[in-house]
Amino acid sequence: MSALVIDRIGLLVTNDPTLGEGPLGIIRDAALVFEDGRVAAVERAGAAGDEHVDAGARCVIPGFVDSHTHLVFAGDRADEFAARMAGRPYEAGGIRVTTAATRAAGAEELTALTAGRRAEAARAGITQVEIKSGYGLDVATEKRCCEVARRFTEDVTFLGAHVLPAEFAGRPDAYLDLVCGEMLAACAPFARWIDVFCEEGAFDADQSRRVLVAGRDAGLGLRVHGNQLGLGPGVRLAVEMGAASVDHCTYLDAADVEALAGSETVATFLPAADFSTRQPYPDARRVIDAGATVAIATNCNPGSSYTTAMGFCIALAVRDLRMTIEEALAAATSGGARALRRDDLGRLAPGARADAVLLEAPSYTHLVYRPGVPLVAGTWIEGRRA
Numbered sequence: 001m002s003a004l005v006i007d008r009i010g011l012l013v014t015n016d017p018t019l020g021e022g023p024l025g026i027i028r029d030a031a032l033v034f035e036d037g038r039v040a041a042v043e044r045a046g047a048a049g050d051e052h053v054d055a056g057a058r059c060v061i062p063g064f065v066d067s068h069t070h071l072v073f074a075g076d077r078a079d080e081f082a083a084r085m086a087g088r089p090y091e092a093g094g095i096r097v098t099t100a101a102t103r104a105a106g107a108e109e110l111t112a113l114t115a116g117r118r119a120e121a122a123r124a125g126i127t128q129v130e131i132k133s134g135y136g137l138d139v140a141t142e143k144r145c146c147e148v149a150r151r152f153t154e155d156v157t158f159l160g161a162h163v164l165p166a167e168f169a170g171r172p173d174a175y176l177d178l179v180c181g182e183m184l185a186a187c188a189p190f191a192r193w194i195d196v197f198c199e200e201g202a203f204d205a206d207q208s209r210r211v212l213v214a215g216r217d218a219g220l221g222l223r224v225h226g227n228q229l230g231l232g233p234g235v236r237l238a239v240e241m242g243a244a245s246v247d248h249c250t251y252l253d254a255a256d257v258e259a260l261a262g263s264e265t266v267a268t269f270l271p272a273a274d275f276s277t278r279q280p281y282p283d284a285r286r287v288i289d290a291g292a293t294v295a296i297a298t299n300c301n302p303g304s305s306y307t308t309a310m311g312f313c314i315a316l317a318v319r320d321l322r323m324t325i326e327e328a329l330a331a332a333t334s335g336g337a338r339a340l341r342r343d344d345l346g347r348l349a350p351g352a353r354a355d356a357v358l359l360e361a362p363s364y365t366h367l368v369y370r371p372g373v374p375l376v377a378g379t380w381i382e383g384r385r386a
Contacts, residue, residue: 001035001036002035002049002050002051003033003034003035003040003048003049003050003051004033004034004035004049004050004051004052004053004354004383005031005032005033005034005047005048005049005051005052005053006031006032006034006053006055006060006356006358006380007031007045007046007047007049007052007053007054007055008029008031008045008054008055008056008057009027009029009030009031009032009045009055009057009058009059009060010028010029010055010056010057010058010059010362011026011027011028011030011058011059011060011362011363011364012026012027012028012030012032012042012059012060012348013025013026013059013060013061013062013329013333013348013364014026014027014042014062014347014348014349015062015330015333015334015346015347015348015349016347016348016349019042019349022326023326023330024326024329024330025347025349027042029044029045030042030043030044030045030060031043031044031045031046031047032060032348032354032356033047033049034354034380034383035383036383037353037354037382037383037384038350038351038352038353038354038383039348039349039350039351039352039353039354040350041350042348042349042350053358053378055358057362058358058359058360058361058362058377059358059359059361059362059363059364059366060348060356060357060358060359061125061329061333061348061356061357061359061364062127062333062334062345062346062347062348062352062355062356062357063125063126063127063128063333063345063346063355063356063357063379063380063381064124064125064126064127064128064310064332064333064336064357065126065127065128065295065332065333065334065335065336065337065339065340065342065345065346066121066126066128066129066130066297066298066300066308066310066336067130067155067245067247067266067268067295067297067336067337067339067340068130068132068245068247068268068270068297068298068299068339069121069129069130069131069132069297069298069299069300069301070131070132070134070135070159070299070300070301070302071114071117071118071121071129071131071149071152071300072102072110072113072114072131072132072133072135072145072148072149073098073101073102073110073113073135073301073302074098074101074102074104074105074109074110074113074135075097075098075100075101075102075302076101076302077094077097077098077302077303077306080094080097080303081276081303081306084276084277084278085278089278094303094304095134095135095162095163095303096163096165096166097303098135098301098302098303099135099136099137099141099165102135102136102141102145103136103138103141106144107144107147107148110144110145110148111148111151114131114148114149114151114152115152117300117308118152119386120308121298121300121308122379122381122386123374123376123379123386124308124309124310124311124374124376125310125311125357125376125379126298126308126310126379127345127353127355127356127357127379127380127381127386128153128155128336128337128340128342128345128355128381129152129153129155130153130155130156130157130193130297130340131149131152131153131155131156131157132149132156132157132158132159132195133145133146133149133156133157133158133159133160133187133191134159134160134162134195135162136160137160137162137163137165138165138183139178139182139183139186142158142160142183142186142187143183143186143187143190146158146187146190146191147190149190150190150191154192155192155193155340155342156190156191156192156193157191157192157193157194157195157223158183158184158187158188158190158191158193158194158195158215158220159194159195159196159197160178160179160183160184160187160211161176161179161195161196161197161202161203161207161208161211162197162202163197163201163202164202164203172203172207176203176207176210176211179211179214180210180211180214184214184215184218185218188215188218188219188220191220192220192221193215193220193221193222193223193244194211194212194214194215194216194218194220194221194222194223195222195223195224195225196208196211196212196224196225197225198224198225198226198232198233198234198237198238199225199226199227199228199229199232199234200229200230200232201229202225204233205232205233205234205237208224208233208234208237209237209241212224212237212241212243213241216241221243221244221341222238222241222242222243222244223238223243223244223245223246223247224237224238224241224243224245224246224247225246225247225248226238226246226247226248226249227246227248227249227250227251227252227256228248228250228251228273228279229250229251229279230251231251231252231253231256232251234246234248235249235252235256235259235260235267236255236256236259238265239259239260239262239263239265242263242264242265243265244264244265244266244339244340244341245265245266245267245268245295245339245340246260246265246266246267246268247268247270247297247299248268248269248270248273248282249267249268249269249282249287250274250279250280250281250282251280251282252282252283252286252287257286257287257290257292258290260287260290260292261287261290261291261292263292264293266292266293266294266295266335266338266339267284267287267292267293267294267295268294268295268296268297268335268336268339269282269284269294269295269296269297269317269321269331270296270297270298270299270305270313271296271313271316271317271320271321272298272299272305272307272309272312272313272316273299273304273305274316274320275305275316276304276305276306277304281316281320281321282321283321283322284317284321284322284323284327285321285322285323288323288327293335293338294323294327294331294335295331295332295335295336295338295339296310296313296314296317296328296331296332296335296336297313297332297336297339298310298313309372310332311367311371311375311376312371312372313332314328314329314332314367314368315367315368315371315372317331318368319368325364325365325367325368328368329364329367333346333347334346334347353382354380354381354382354383355380355381355382356379356380357376357378357379357380358376358377358378358379359375359376359377360374360375360376360377361375
């Protein structure tokens with residue numbers, strides 16, 4: 001088998017402290033050797049191989065792991081965004097606008113739209129994505145969305161319990177019968193995870209627990225949207241149920257933080273959503289200092305966070321969530337991997353998947369130092385240039 005060497009790396013972030021300096025495992029003047037889609041070796045510059053890429057003393061980091069996205073959808077909600085910027089508050093019900101457009105789109109159209117967004121994400125350094133359904137809210141469209149998502153990732157999440165569709169207004173129990181029955185049966189073969197929007201305007205704690213139990217019984221891992229619009233039961237429900245991740249975490253009280261710190265559930269922050277909805281930014285510093293594991297994700301979706309720019313999310317996390325640059329970079333790489341319960345992602349160490357990003361910069365600090373500048377010079381996914 002042939003070996004690809006990314007050589008003359010000025011600063012390499014491995015996310016493995018046994019390989020280099022500090023918690024990020026930094027190595028200077030390094031080379032990465034890829035074979036058969038995996039990291040074969042981490043060496044000093046000048047390593048032997050069949051093909052060489054000259055990093056030119058620039059920085060290489062692990063590929064970003066985006067553990068919360070909604071890439072499969074049709075339609076546009078730019079007018080809603082403009083109205084929100086003009087002062088209208090964010091409400092979960094805007095999801096229904098996208099539902100109508102997504103139901104009207106066929107598999108070919110949805111695949112093409114998703115492919116464009118996935119390619120854009122790769123250009124931004126995202127090497128692994130989780131993709132949720134949730135814009136169909138009927139059996140046929142949810143299944144179609146999960147099938148499309150499965151073409152782009154093994155981390156597909158069934159989110160039939162996103163909001164109550166219009167045709168079930170006032171009948172949440174009837175809709176949950178559908179979600180936990182026929183809809184789950186149709187989507188589970190394509191999914192690894194199940195998620196629920198546990199929030200005022202969506203589903204309460206008892207309804208959310210019902211969805212999670214049904215998903216768990218179907219063999220799916222658990223994820224939760226929680227505490228986005230206010231204090232609520234989402235975080236503690238996620239911890240109680242052993243969910244891999246609870247996402248948003250915008251509003252947290254002391255009991256929420258304590259629960260996260262004593263659990264394996266990852267607190268995933270979505271700062272671009274808080275930016276877009278004018279919500280307050282969560283206090284990630286408090287969660288990290290308590291000892292909880294955290295991640296950062298883009299939440300790319302048409303309503304509240306239409307971005308694939310993980311670098312932008314990192315900059316927001318440092319400025320507004322009170323994370324250090326190192327903590328934010330780890331949250332967007334190894335933290336995302338933890339949120340997906342993957343040990344093959346988010347690090348550049350022998351045996352890990354060969355996912356790497358070459359920055360047009362001497363250091364990862366430039367992701368925050370130069371916000372909004374496209375700094376990704378190259379992305380490798382499973383050892384192949386994207």
